[in-house]
Amino acid sequence: MTSKIHSDNLFQTVEALLPQALHRDRHAISRELALLGKKFKSKKPDTPAREKLIAMKRRLERSAGIKKKRINRLPESTSIPDLPISYEKDRIVKLVSENQVVIVAGETGSGKTTQLPKFCLAAGRGIEGRIACTQPRRIAAITVAGRIAEEMGQQAGQSVGYKIRFSDKLSEETVIKMVTDGTLLAETQTDKYLNEYDTIIVDEAHERSLNIDFLLGIIKQLLKKRPDLKLIITSATIDTEKFSKAFFNAPVVDVSGRTYPVDLQYMPPESLTEDSNDYSYVDHSVQTVERIMRKSPFGDILVFMPTEQDIRETCEILEANRTPGTIVLPLYARLSAPAQSRVFKPAAGRKIIVATNIAETSITIPGIKYVIDTGLARISNYIPSSRTTALPISPISRSSADQRKGRCGRVENGVCIRLYSEENYQSRPLYTPPEILRANLAEVILRMIALNLGDIENFEFVDPPPARQIRDGFNILYELDAIEKGTAKGKSSPAGVRLTQKGRMMAKMPLDPRLSRMLIEARKNDVLWIVCTIAAALTVPDPRIRPDGSETQANQAHARFVDPASDFITLYNIWRALLGDPAANGVNNVSAKQLKQFAAHSFISFRRMREWIDVYDQIRSIIEESGMSPGNQTPPPVDESMSEGKNKGFPMLYTAIHKSILSGFLANIAEKKEKNLYRGANQREAMLFPGSGVFNRGGSWIVAGEIVETSRRFARTVANIDSAWLEPLGKSLCRYSYFNPVWQKSRETVIAQEQVSLYGLIIQSGRPVNFGKIDPETAS
């Protein structure tokens, strides 16, 4: 009897504690309590149940303690700097209190990122759960956390903290948590309802990366299940209607505020062709910087470049001719955090910052007077015909160009120089399409399955991808052996698929799945870094150039790279000639001067070669971050091993490299029909591309890196392969049939001939298969 009363009290005590606890614990414990209550409705709780109740009580008390601590540690008042958004504070606080979703638009530098989390606090948020504020880039998450903490009279890690991949600065008292969007996505795997938070700010939503679109879709679902959750979407551009429509017609606040006039100048280069080796946008930018310096001694300069390699080269040239009193600073995402933060610190002299589009909206650099815009960025783009993702340097959209222009003129009049013509600007699209519409859907699906986002057709995308592309994406993933039919029906579309072990590894690499599949195989075959140079080459244009009038010389210069069996090896030979063995060398430190010399006497495009190195570096760091890096083991150099350890006529290293390539491009195999004419998957014919080193030398089987349709179908970037490599790689896609069964009396078994086909091509035939003993009774 006594024990019953005691337990009842315990039930009540735990129930009474619930409102004082943080949302996340309240949520977890009320569910447990409901279960326990149901079980012990009519009978008295047993000892394990009582122990459970005591544990719940302790957890709630601790939770209430943390909540109190968070409130107590908040400063009485925090400084609100004089920024455009500050004038809208009351309005925004009211809107946040009264609406589940609010959209805030405003120019970069108007104070959205630094002030909104504090406005949320003022609206009473951040107590039941934390306020999360997502950033597309790590550096922004770290510096903004520091900045907000400073405005609150604290240091990062107290009321304001951050969490990025591999590092965080948080404590129990943290109420504002800056996170990268990737980190918040990862958190949805362990905290499905994001119960840690009562408010989520999705910052920089105009970037529309896959991460942002996934988050918006997930949170949209959550908002229905968690009426207490608030969402604030911020965006730099004017395309806010789209967000409002997608989020139940949420109210939009514009905080753009006042800016100073910007003098806009168009300065296209005299002549700049694709193949020009001697004058590039780097030189053009450097000259523009120097002209500004001659004209006026004051005002920081921000130069926008498409790639890291460009930035390094520009800085190199600027450093070499540096005038005293100037500081040249690079800025790109992979730069170390301390090196990046130098751009924010006041300097004794004039700052020249050379940046990627990281400085376009996500980072505010104070005091820029001049902007020099090359009008270029690396923008990934899926090419359905070749079913691969290219990473070309492309013209940016008009709205991006306008953002770049807006980087000056925040505190005084500015000058923006566009290194292209006004007609060129006018001919550009208004917006960059969101990543989901540019990406290989196979990559999107792969990540969605890894994140358990459920049925892709039913996911709440702001811009849903077309159904046909979704089907195509699934087919690619089957082909790459990244997914298999699962038992859990309906968990992911269609009809329940799950990731294979390879698929799980591939999902960790933000790359086109064909490339990640190749790299996984290459690692297994001990040729990771070689295949990494080839994978990078497949995403950028061919670096070889044949200027009009010098075709013969160019061909002669290229001849020394050509491998008669494989265009992939030819590409690798170009790489090796300039950069050496990629497994032996970690980082590529080739100087612009070396690169220029090499380009000039080898008829290689300096720019494309630099793009190639840049993409290689990116892929390499993705591999290193995904934990797949094997360390710098050195494989034998190509030449020696090419001649020994032959595998059916193919050297060992050749075999290892091409098996890896095949794992990503299995659908691009073809069988010889006649000289230079091949029959590919589903009986479609393709000619060897006449520019290929394999032209006139094609073996009975080839693989192509690309099949292009111009005047006719051409297989480009091809290599001879052994058809015996195909079956193990395409196991699940192979079809098996049997012919000529023969009863072998002496062994009392049936022997038949097996035929293996892949994509309608017979890759193996005549292999005898023993069907085993047959019981004469049933055999008739």
Ligand code: CDP
């Ligand atoms: O997010 P939004 O672009 O609207 O502006 P913000 O990042 O909140 O920046 C508002 C102001 O704070 C800018 O004028 C920046 O110069 C300044 N700021 C800073 O000095 N240091 C930081 N780490 C972040 C912002």
Ligand code: MG
């Ligand atoms: Mg911002």
